[in-house]
Amino acid sequence: MKNTPNEFDEYLRQGEPQKRERAEAWGIAIGLQAVDGLTPSTYLVETAKRHIEGDISIDEVRELIDTYYRTKSARDAIDEGKEEADKVSSNITKLINEKTFSFSPVGYAAVHGRVFEGVFKFAGKFRDCNITKREWVLRGDTVLYVGFDEIRRALDHDFDREKEFSYQGLSLAEIIAHISKFISGIWQIHAFREGNTRATAVFTIKYLRSMGFSVDNELFREHSWYFRNALVRANYRNVRKGIEPDPEFLERFFRNLLAGEQNELKNRFMLIDPPEQLADKHPTSTRQVPDKLTPSSESVCGLVRVIGDRQLSVRELLSEMGLKDRENFLDNYLNPAITGGWVKLLYPDSPRHPRQKYLLTVKGSAFLKSAK
Numbered sequence: 001m002k003n004t005p006n007e008f009d010e011y012l013r014q015g016e017p018q019k020r021e022r023a024e025a026w027g028i029a030i031g032l033q034a035v036d037g038l039t040p041s042t043y044l045v046e047t048a049k050r051h052i053e054g055d056i057s058i059d060e061v062r063e064l065i066d067t068y069y070r071t072k073s074a075r076d077a078i079d080e081g082k083e084e085a086d087k088v089s090s091n092i093t094k095l096i097n098e099k100t101f102s103f104s105p106v107g108y109a110a111v112h113g114r115v116f117e118g119v120f121k122f123a124g125k126f127r128d129c130n131i132t133k134r135e136w137v138l139r140g141d142t143v144l145y146v147g148f149d150e151i152r153r154a155l156d157h158d159f160d161r162e163k164e165f166s167y168q169g170l171s172l173a174e175i176i177a178h179i180s181k182f183i184s185g186i187w188q189i190h191a192f193r194e195g196n197t198r199a200t201a202v203f204t205i206k207y208l209r210s211m212g213f214s215v216d217n218e219l220f221r222e223h224s225w226y227f228r229n230a231l232v233r234a235n236y237r238n239v240r241k242g243i244e245p246d247p248e249f250l251e252r253f254f255r256n257l258l259a260g261e262q263n264e265l266k267n268r269f270m271l272i273d274p275p276e277q278l279a280d281k282h283p284t285s286t287r288q289v290p291d292k293l294t295p296s297s298e299s300v301c302g303l304v305r306v307i308g309d310r311q312l313s314v315r316e317l318l319s320e321m322g323l324k325d326r327e328n329f330l331d332n333y334l335n336p337a338i339t340g341g342w343v344k345l346l347y348p349d350s351p352r353h354p355r356q357k358y359l360l361t362v363k364g365s366a367f368l369k370s371a372k
Contacts, residue, residue, distance in 0.1 A: 007045050011052050022052045022097065028205070029092035030085070031221030035197045035228050037323035037332075038085035043068055048093070058094045065090055066118065081325030087119050088195075092202055101206045103163070105155035111206070112192050112199040120194060126151045127193040133322065135236075136302035137229045137270050143236050145190040154189045158182065167211075172259055179208075179258075180250045184234040197228045208258070219257050219265075226265045227253055233270050243272060268301065300337045304364050311346055311357035334358065 011023035026048045030040050044065060051061045069083045095114050102110065113124020132142040146154045162182050167175055187200045201220055208215050220227065230250040237245055249270050252263040268274070306312075306320045314326065314334070323329050337343040342364040347353040 007049070008052070018054070019052050022093070025093045025096040026052065026089070027218075027221040028096060028201075029089040032092065032198045032201055032224045033085040033089060035201075035224050036195075037321065037328055038081050038088075038325045039328045040085045040089055041082040044082075044086040044089060048089075051093075058090065058097065062087075062090045062094070062118075081323075081328070084119050084324065087117075088115060088198065091115050091117055091119075092198070095202060096205060101210045103159070103207065103210065105152065105159055108155065108159075108186065108199075108203055109191070111203045112195060115199050115202055116195050122193050123195075126191050129193070131190065131193070134306075134320070135229075135232050136305050136321075137232055137267065138236055138272055139305060141236070141238065143188065143190075143232055145188065151189055151191050155186065155191060158185050158189070173255075176254045176258055177247070177251055180234070180247055180254050184231050184247065184250055187231045188235040197224075197231065200231075201227060213258055215257065219253065223253065223265050226267055229267050229270050233272075236272075241273070271301075299333045300340065300342060303333045303337050304342050304360065307343065307358065307360050307364070309360070309365075311359045313357055317358065337364075 008023040008027050011019045012027070030045075030048075033039065047056075047061050047064055050056050051058055056064075065086050069079070069086075072079060092115055095111065101107070109124050109126065116123035127148050130148055131145055134140045134142060165178065167178070170178070183200065183204050186203075187196060190196050192199065201224065205215055205220065227250075230253055234245055234247045234250045237243060252261075253265060255261040256263050256265065302321065303317070306317065312320065314329070317334070318324065318326065318329055321329075321333070323333075334343065338345075338358075341361055343358050344361050346357040346359060347355075350356070
């Protein structure tokens, strides 16, 4: 799944450092919204260009976005998704461009608070309940997250150990392996009710820069969904099925990021118990995996798995997949699945039927059967 907002490419190719830096920050900020299936509004993109050009400040961008949504007369689920994407993107852009950083649990919480300021009432606050999240890469299973009453102690432990760790004398490969372990560890704590991956990504960028690394921003804007699924696989264990946590996918991401490697980052590589045709037969970094027995994209693949043998409405599908942006869901998930023959309407002759549901076709059922 490609997340790059092509609208900013012209600035990335230009030689003006300030415009390029601002465009890179916007690219990361908007690209990270794909983690939760969100896309920005056209208004945000056009306003971001004014900021990149230097016509307005980032604080003026944020004020314009607040005013835009405060004065809209009609609000629906699409607006709510766009509003979150727009506000969080402008918050991330401001934070990434600041030359400040605090390496501590308090600093980590502050990143979450800054990223989701004006979006979540609980921004910057540790969750006060236990959570589970169904993951398509785990076939609907969940990673086991830290209990809410253990969050602060778990974060203190991980941050204290990282502060005491010495990178001196390590090879770049060893440094990357250790960084991957630390980042996947604090993500597994899942300290916040929502927005953990986006906050962790921004924290990671700030931390790596504080260590002197020149971070390749393109990876976070192009592969934010891969980053999340790699974190999932690095923290998932199912002994009964013979599955252990696999950090390799996350390490490949960081090797591309910090070592300039060209590992192929495909979400389908991380799918547990894949059908034989999709099995990873090449443990090295470059692999070619056939698409002919799978849906046309990872997003469609996830939709097919969520539906399974059930009949679900659009609202139910959005809830099951943890998505908020209805427009993005229709464009990138449901419509491609219908066009590809994986999913069909329950009432094909009455598209607006009040009890309209979506279900798998024979083709979709065959895919699920082959994947067992």
